Amino acid sequence: MVAYSQCEYSGLSPASIEAIEAARGDRKPWTGELARVWRKRGKCPFTPNETAFVLQALSIPTNTNMYLAAGDGLVEIEGLKPTYTNVVTKSALLRGEDLLNMHGNTRAALDYYVLINSDSYVATFFRNMDKMVAAMRAYEGLHNTLFLGRRAYVEMTSKGLDGKELLQALWVAHKEDFSMGRGSALPDCFCETVISLYFLLYMI
Incomplete structure (x- = not known):
């Protein structure tokens, strides 16, 4: 989702930037005032690096077991796994041929099943899949x-x-969101032994 958002990102490795540009194709990132306004409105998805930082702010232990839905490419793993080492993806759960034979809708169904049955669910963006999962x-x-x-x-x-x-x-911003009825509150420590982390980052 980072690539398709057309948002500008800094602090990424050259390899990650190359992967994003390859996924974007002819779509160019917004620049100047438009880019600043879009980001200020919270319209830009978190990068995996930013996600890892926010999760640490919420005291989610770095050894938490996570299922990374949707994203399964260089940018996600490079940005997340140095901090959160117990990350599982579809490619880790399925053997090569099984994964290759699984079309897009089936992959999405697998993500949906895991997400609605996980102990906890964290979304880095808010689109159709997130709405369906949160509602269920x-x-x-x-x-x-x-x-x-x-x-925030x-x-x-x-x-x-x-x-x-x-x-x-x-930490305070997320606590206030829930106290004002803008979410379904996690426990005070924001911690669970297992957490499902949903990334809308459709990269390679």
């Missing part, structure tokens, strides 16, 4: 669901917050 989890009474605050992250970083100050601010 709410219907089933599975309330350990969290949508990461992209707008941009507002805080634009103010120059970083390090421990940014970590604390992100």
Whole structure:
């Protein structure tokens, strides 16, 4: 999703940038004031690096077991696995031929099944799949669901917050979201032994 958002990203490795540009094709990222406005509104998906940082701000242990849905490419793994080492993807669960023979709808169905049956669910973006998963989890009474605050992250970083100050601010922002009824609250520590992490990052 990072590639298809047409948002500009900094701090990525040359290999990740190359992978994003290859996926974008002729679509060029927004620049100038349009790029700043789009990001300020929280319209840009989190990169895996940003996601890892926010998860740490929410005190989610780095040894948490995670299922990475949708994304299964260089950008996701490069940005997430150095911090969260217990990440499982479809390619790790399925043998090569089985994965190759699985078409797009079946892959999406596998992700959906895992996500609605996981102990916890975290979304880095908010599109159709996220809405369906969140709705089904709410219907089933599975309330350990969290949508990461992209707008809050941009507002805080634009103010120059970083390090421990940014970590604390992100914690407070997510707690306030839930206290104001904008989400299904996770436990106070935001921790579970197993968490399903849904990435809408359709990369290679």
